[in-house]
Amino acid sequence: MSNKNLMTILYNFSKKAFFLKIGFKKHRLSLCHKSSTNLIVALTVSVLLFTTLTSCWDYVEYEDLAQIVAIGIDYDKDTGNYIMTLQFIPTATSSGSSGNEQKSDVKGLVHSATDTTLFGALSKLQEIVDKNFFYGYFKVLIIGEDAAKDILIPMMDLHDRTPVIRSSSHIIFTPGKAENILSTIDSSHSEIAGNTLANLLETVSATGLSFSVTIQKFIEMLSISGIEAFGPSAHTTIEYVDVKGGTINDIRANEQKEGKLMVSGLAAFKGGSLVGWLNDKESMGLGWITGKKIKSYKFTKTRDSGKSDEAYFRISSSKSKLKIKLVNGMPQVDLNIKIRCSLRKYYIENSSGFIDNKALYELKGHLSKAIKSDVEAALKKAQKDLKSDIFGFGFEFYRKYTNLWKEKFEKEWDEVFPNIPVNINIDIKIPNTGTNIRGISVK
Numbered sequence: 348m349s350n351k352n353l354m355t356i357l358y359n360f361s362k363k364a365f366f367l368k369i370g371f372k373k374h375r376l377s378l379c380h381k382s383s384t385n386l387i388v389a390l391t392v393s394v395l396l397f398t399t400l401t402s403c404w405d406y407v408e409y410e411d412l413a414q415i416v417a418i419g420i421d422y423d424k425d426t427g428n429y430i431m432t433l434q435f436i437p438t439a440t441s442s443g444s445s446g447n448e449q450k451s452d453v454k455g456l457v458h459s460a461t462d463t464t465l466f467g468a469l470s471k472l473q474e475i476v477d478k479n480f481f482y483g484y485f486k487v488l489i490i491g492e493d494a495a496k497d498i499l500i501p502m503m504d505l506h507d508r509t510p511v512i513r514s515s516s517h518i519i520f521t522p523g524k525a526e527n528i529l530s531t532i533d534s535s536h537s538e539i540a541g542n543t544l545a546n547l548l549e550t551v552s553a554t555g556l557s558f559s560v561t562i563q564k565f566i567e568m569l570s571i572s573g574i575e576a577f578g579p580s581a582h583t584t585i586e587y588v589d590v591k592g593g594t595i596n597d598i599r600a601n602e603q604k605e606g607k608l609m610v611s612g613l614a615a616f617k618g619g620s621l622v623g624w625l626n627d628k629e630s631m632g633l634g635w636i637t638g639k640k641i642k643s644y645k646f647t648k649t650r651d652s653g654k655s656d657e658a659y660f661r662i663s664s665s666k667s668k669l670k671i672k673l674v675n676g677m678p679q680v681d682l683n684i685k686i687r688c689s690l691r692k693y694y695i696e697n698s699s700g701f702i703d704n705k706a707l708y709e710l711k712g713h714l715s716k717a718i719k720s721d722v723e724a725a726l727k728k729a730q731k732d733l734k735s736d737i738f739g740f741g742f743e744f745y746r747k748y749t750n751l752w753k754e755k756f757e758k759e760w761d762e763v764f765p766n767i768p769v770n771i772n773i774d775i776k777i778p779n780t781g782t783n784i785r786g787i788s789v790k
Contacts, residue, residue: 417541419525573741632725638667
């Protein structure tokens with residue numbers, strides 16, 4: 348190879364190497380530029396997230412909360428004003444304790460305010476309470492008689508649209524004022540009135556003397572065609588409320604007074620308004636008709652001698668079945684009630700102390716008559732006195748005869764319901780009754 352050719356080859360190789368080096372540097376600079384851009388974007392996003400997620404935007408210290416346990420609503424017919432009563436527990440930091448340990452005033456406080464609207468009354472109450480209202484522990488909504496008669500629908504509509512009040516909370520009515528109920532301290536209970544009522548509602552349902560109803564269930568009964576609403580009723584021995592420190596701008600702090608609280612009976616409604624009250628016997632009858640889970644029952648039979656036989660039963664199961672049918676073009680109801688129970692105690696005149704088959708057969712007959720009497724009392728009260736379909740006969744008719752209900756009976760049900768005949772059939776079984784249901788005999 349000549350020197351000229353060798354020099355040409357070396358020159359071309361050096362030229363290619365130079366341009367390759369330049370191209371590599373440009374590519375590396377491009378990659379570095381892209382990496383720097385991505386890093387800047389990532390840092391910017393991180394800074395924005397850290398500044399917005401450092402804490403909850405609506406965070407409130409626990410000791411700055413007033414735990415609303417119960418709300419009472421009354422209505423003044425003369426002035427057209429609403430009276431709202433709150434029972435709440437103000438939380439506070441305990442003195443002498445370390446850290447953030449808190450304690451609550453177990454007795455609670457009761458404040459009332461009067462205004463032309465419920466929102467106005469609530470705003471007034473916040474003016475004198477130096478803590479934020481918190482509804483996480485809310486349990487009971489109590490409605491006075493006048494409010495239940497005159498302002499029930501707008502009141503329930505307001506609560507239905509208020510998300511802070513849980514629809515699973517209890518609703519209860521009183522023949523007097525809700526303010527009096529919440530201002531009662533029952534010495535037989537260690538809880539404030541709101542908690543006491545919530546506990547009583549959970550236990551009284553087993554006796555059949557009243558039944559717990561949630562706000563959601565009550566609104567459903569108001570909204571569904573063919574059934575009228577009902578709810579438990581509460582009573583107090585307190586007839587008036589004393590005010591602590593006077594009244595300012597229709598706002599007052601109520602003096603809680605010693606008294607007795609009781610949940611018994613039911614409030615009955617028609618078309619969104621209170622129409623009357625059911626006593627214990629009538630409430631028990633409604634429970635049998637609607638298939639409530641009644642756990643205990645007692646009946647008393649008075650003999651010609653003036654003495655009474657008493658029997659106490661434990662109800663293990665109870666079922667109710669409504670069958671509605673058309674007879675000559677008009678509705679008729681067959682009511683079948685099946686009860687399985689056990690005898691717990693029996694007091695009978697001239698008893699040998701042991702239960703034989705004859706005595707057991709008589710007991711079944713007495714028990715069947717007693718339950719039928721409860722059912723008839725409830726039917727008479729609802730059909731003849733109140734004319735309110737609290738049993739849901741109309742809804743059962745709608746389910747079976749939908750077209751006929753819409754075409755005719757929905758508009759005429761107020762006239763039809765009071766005259767519907769009800770055939771009552773009660774089937775009772777008392778298994779596993781021992782022979783030791785007797786009193787102690789003394790030598």
